[in-house]
Amino acid sequence: MAYAIKKPGRTVADQSYVVEAVKGLGVTFKRFFQNTIGPAENRKTATIRYPEETREYPERFRGVHRLTHRVDGSPRCVACLCCSTACPAQCIYIEPAEYEADDPRHGYERYPRVFVIDELRCIFCGFCVEACPCDAIRMDTGTHVPASWKREHFIFDKETLMSIPGKDGTYVTANPRHEPGDPTHPGLDRDKAH
Amino acid sequence: MDLGWLVLVSILKIAFVIGVLLLLFAPVLVLAERRQSAFFQDRLGPYMGGFPMPRALLDAIPYLVLGAYVVAALCGVMFAISLAMVATGNGQDVLFTEPVFGIEHTWGGLMLVFFPLAVIHLVAAKILPFLFFDGRLTIFGGLHALFDAIKAFTKEDIVPPRGDKFLHSIAPIIAMVPAFATAAVIPFGPTIYVDYLLEQLPADGAIGGTAIDIQVANLNIGILYIFAIAGTGIIGAAIAGYASDNKYALLGGLRAASQMVSYEVTLGLSLVPMFMLYDSLMLPDMIRWQGEHVWGVLVNPLAFVLFFTASIAEYKRVPFDAPEGESEIVAGYFLEYSSGKWLMYMMGEFIEVAVSSAIIAVVFLGGWEVPFLTRAGWEAFGYRFDLTGTGFDVVSNVANSHLFIIIVQVVAFLAKVMVLALISIQVRWTLPRFRYDQIMSLCWKLILPLSLVNILVTGIFVLLFQQMGW
Numbered sequence: 001m002a003y004a005i006k007k008p009g010r011t012v013a014d015q016s017y018v019v020e021a022v023k024g025l026g027v028t029f030k031r032f033f034q035n036t037i038g039p040a041e042n043r044k045t046a047t048i049r050y051p052e053e054t055r056e057y058p059e060r061f062r063g064v065h066r067l068t069h070r071v072d073g074s075p076r077c078v079a080c081l082c083c084s085t086a087c088p089a090q091c092i093y094i095e096p097a098e099y100e101a102d103d104p105r106h107g108y109e110r111y112p113r114v115f116v117i118d119e120l121r122c123i124f125c126g127f128c129v130e131a132c133p134c135d136a137i138r139m140d141t142g143t144h145v146p147a148s149w150k151r152e153h154f155i156f157d158k159e160t161l162m163s164i165p166g167k168d169g170t171y172v173t174a175n176p177r178h179e180p181g182d183p184t185h186p187g188l189d190r191d192k193a194h
Numbered sequence: 195m196d197l198g199w200l201v202l203v204s205i206l207k208i209a210f211v212i213g214v215l216l217l218l219f220a221p222v223l224v225l226a227e228r229r230q231s232a233f234f235q236d237r238l239g240p241y242m243g244g245f246p247m248p249r250a251l252l253d254a255i256p257y258l259v260l261g262a263y264v265v266a267a268l269c270g271v272m273f274a275i276s277l278a279m280v281a282t283g284n285g286q287d288v289l290f291t292e293p294v295f296g297i298e299h300t301w302g303g304l305m306l307v308f309f310p311l312a313v314i315h316l317v318a319a320k321i322l323p324f325l326f327f328d329g330r331l332t333i334f335g336g337l338h339a340l341f342d343a344i345k346a347f348t349k350e351d352i353v354p355p356r357g358d359k360f361l362h363s364i365a366p367i368i369a370m371v372p373a374f375a376t377a378a379v380i381p382f383g384p385t386i387y388v389d390y391l392l393e394q395l396p397a398d399g400a401i402g403g404t405a406i407d408i409q410v411a412n413l414n415i416g417i418l419y420i421f422a423i424a425g426t427g428i429i430g431a432a433i434a435g436y437a438s439d440n441k442y443a444l445l446g447g448l449r450a451a452s453q454m455v456s457y458e459v460t461l462g463l464s465l466v467p468m469f470m471l472y473d474s475l476m477l478p479d480m481i482r483w484q485g486e487h488v489w490g491v492l493v494n495p496l497a498f499v500l501f502f503t504a505s506i507a508e509y510k511r512v513p514f515d516a517p518e519g520e521s522e523i524v525a526g527y528f529l530e531y532s533s534g535k536w537l538m539y540m541m542g543e544f545i546e547v548a549v550s551s552a553i554i555a556v557v558f559l560g561g562w563e564v565p566f567l568t569r570a571g572w573e574a575f576g577y578r579f580d581l582t583g584t585g586f587d588v589v590s591n592v593a594n595s596h597l598f599i600i601i602v603q604v605v606a607f608l609a610k611v612m613v614l615a616l617i618s619i620q621v622r623w624t625l626p627r628f629r630y631d632q633i634m635s636l637c638w639k640l641i642l643p644l645s646l647v648n649i650l651v652t653g654i655f656v657l658l659f660q661q662m663g664w
Contacts, residue, residue, distance in 0.1 A: 018499055021621070021624070024625060025617070025620055025621065025624050027624075028234045028623060028624045029234075029620060031234035031236075032230060032233050032234040035233045035234060035236065036233050045233075045237065045238060046236045046237065047236075048238070049238060049241060049242075049327070049328075052328045
């Protein structure tokens with residue numbers, strides 16, 4: 001049903017604009033003093049002094065990559081190339097290599113002789129983390145790639161990636177690693193028959 | 195006064211005025227403009243610019259703050275002991291007349307030294323932590339204004355290829371010079387009687403000796419000079435719009451010219467009632483009238499509102515900034531300006547804020563007059579601030595001395611101007627811009643008739659009071 005909309009009446013004070021302008025000034029001044037000299041809990045300031053003060057990223061934030069360590073400090077990565085295959089930006093370059101002959105892992109699994117991520121190419125989709133069967137590459141560092149002034153500084157090699165700790169400060173992951181030869185190791189090895 | 199002395203004093207005055215405008219008002223207003231707006235928009239604003247400070251100094255700050263509280267506490271103890279001894283009546287001689295360590299008036303002297311020291315220390319303790327941020331001296335973001343200026347000056351200076359190079363270069367100068375020139379007639383403080391600096395002046399009567407006004411030129415046309423000079427600011431904006439070879443700039447220049455010409459009329463007419471009240475065009479006379487009677491804003495608040503509005507519009511500030519309206523004509527008449535020339539426009543605008551606030555403070559807020567402070571000292575309802583014979587006579591002697599009164603009055607004037615300037619900057623961030631036709635109809639259809647009515651009514655009252663012999 002049609003009905004007449006009642007227009008708000010305008011008083012002389014509204015029309016003169018002076019009263020309303022002073023009211024407006026009151027609003028802005030109140031907010032100004034609230035955010036400057038008022039008690040800290042009433043402040044509504046939304047911004048921070050960024051480079052010096054930082055906010056914590058959310059838990060599932062995909063930050064800069066890291067390569068997790070085994071207990072002995074070697075990379076967990078077995079150079080299966082799953083991550084570089086899954087990578088839509090093709091920013092991962094891996095050169096696999098065999099362990100030395102006296103290493104128990106020789107002939108069983110490989111290790112990355114070269115593991116390079118071009119952080120400028122990376123789109124931080126997290127597919128490499130999803131693809132990794134060994135939990136060797138993770139993005140749980142809670143930081144982003146630091147700014148730099150040289151293109152080369154963004155090409156992270158294996159040592160750089162392994163030097164970045166996780167958000168909890170450790171270099172390993174919470175997931176257990178069953179080395180070949182461990183009784184818990186579920187896989188096949190040379191001594192066990194098929 | 196011989197000629198050389200006169201020239202020296204004039205140069206000192208000019209240096210004082212320019213120094214106050216450039217070193218006090220320009221940076222503070224730039225800072226206010228950028229951080230005041232930020233704070234009530236829930237932002238922090240620019241705070242980064244600063245000078246790195248040596249580690250040792252930064253490490254010492256907590257100890258300095260601690261020291262401040264220790265000094266203040268010592269002063270409190272001293273004050274309590276003195277009060278107790280004076281109150282019991284047996285200590286007055288010991289405190290103020292008996293020599294301590296063989297020096298007379300030691301206690302009184304120590305109090306005089308220690309109290310300001312304690313106050314300074316406490317203020318410093320409150321302020322010091324805010325001056326530094328992340329190992330840099332930032333002065334609460336104040337140095338950002340300096341770095342902004344340096345950045346602007348070192349940028350590339352671009353003249354439009356088909357613009358008029360000479361006019362384009364000279365326009366910012368023409369726009370900035372009136373802002374400084376108007377400051378020439380503004381009295382920053384009372385007359386200084388150089389021969390009696392440390393003495394108490396008589397309450398009334400002429401005073402001989404050398405007298406210096408804290409004013410570059412006390413012209414007998416006074417405020418008319420301000421209107422005349424402010425009117426030339428139009429040329430700067432109009433030439434800038436013309437020389438830029440840009441249709442938006444031209445539109446901005448046209449808008450600026452017509453708006454400033456229109457508001458020039460109302461600016462003068464809205465002040466005419468005040469001339470009639472004060473019976474003078476000279477700014478110091480206006481201030482003296484207000485000191486003897488009451489502040490002008492209380493006598494004629496309508497004139498205050500009209501003049502405040504007209505002065506904002508005359509200097510093209512928000513909400514009357516249609517000449518530079520970003521949403522319509524990009525930046526108006528200084529659209530094609532960059533680097534130092536742009537900075538000159540901005541600086542001119544801030545100086546204009548300060549100067550117009552100073553004019554309002556002089557005409558409506560009593561200039562350098564402070565309530566209860568006369569030429570002869572502090573006085574309220576017939577009671578004079580005088581502690582002679584109580585032992586604290588040093589305090590009242592200092593407080594009533596000519597030099598101290600001058601300092602208080604100059605600081606009071608600067609404070610009034612600063613408050614007015616901050617309010618007008620707050621207006622800038624509060625009110626939305628008027629449409630161009632609204633600006634014009636406000637001028638010709640509202641402010642002009644109202645100021646004419648105000649002239650008529652004030653004239654009737656002035657005549658009435660004259661007839662009644664007030």
